Amino acid sequence: MLLFLKAMESSNNRKQTRHTLGLGQAAAGSDTEMSPEIVKSVMNLKRDVYNNLAACLLSKETPNFPKIVVYCNASLSIDQDNIKAFYRKGVALFNMKKIDEALNAFREAKKLSGEKTDRKIEEYIKKCEIEDSRQSEDMKRTYQDMFAKMSQNR
Numbered sequence: 657m658l659l660f661l662k663a664m665e666s667s668n669n670r671k672q673t674r675h676t677l678g679l680g681q682a683a684a685g686s687d688t689e690m691s692p693e694i695v696k697s698v699m700n701l702k703r704d705v706y707n708n709l710a711a712c713l714l715s716k717e718t719p720n721f722p723k724i725v726v727y728c729n730a731s732l733s734i735d736q737d738n739i740k741a742f743y744r745k746g747v748a749l750f751n752m753k754k755i756d757e758a759l760n761a762f763r764e765a766k767k768l769s770g771e772k773t774d775r776k777i778e779e780y781i782k783k784c785e786i787e788d789s790r791q792s793e794d795m796k797r798t799y800q801d802m803f804a805k806m807s808q809n810r
Contacts, residue, residue, distance in 0.1 A: 699734050706731035710744045724748035739768045746780055755791065759784040 690698075710727040713719050728745035731738055746761035762781045766773050 703731050703734040703738065706734075707738065707740055707744075710741065710748075714744055714747060719748070719751070721748040721752045725752075737768055739765050742768065743774070743777060743780075746777075746784075750780060750784060750787075755784050755787050759788065 706727045710724045710731065713724045713727070725745055725748045728741040728748070731741040732745070735741070742761045742765035746758045746765065749755075749758035749761060759781065762777055762784060765777050766781065769777065
């Protein structure tokens with residue numbers, strides 16, 4: 657399906673030879689503009705395909721987190737208000753230890769969901785904040801140890 661959508665997109669460039677997909681068929685070889693409704697439908701379908709690819713990868717025993725981020729970004733490039741894509745992107749980034757980016761994704765998902773914020777989003781925000789704090793403390797200890805060793809070597 658995704659390959660078909662990409663083919664339509666590349667051959668379209670706002671004009672494309674019509675194919676039969678329940679959308680009717682133009683005269684053979686004629687170039688016609690796709691209607692705005694069809695363009696919107698194709699983009700919505702593409703968004704959903706990327707979202708579903710990310711969801712499928714996320715459910716695997718060993719998820720490909722970088723690929724999930726790619727799919728979520730593709731979905732978000734079509735629909736910047738896609739809560740599921742922000743959530744899945746956040747989960748992938750969290751597992752990649754990119755805590756600041758994950759926290760941004762979860763906060764965006766929370767902002768978009770308004771009063772109906774999913775409990776999982778809240779849980780991940782807390783996990784990110786805890787992990788961020790832990791990383792800051794680790795960094796602080798590392799620098800303290802480094803400077804202590806430097807002062808001993810003088």
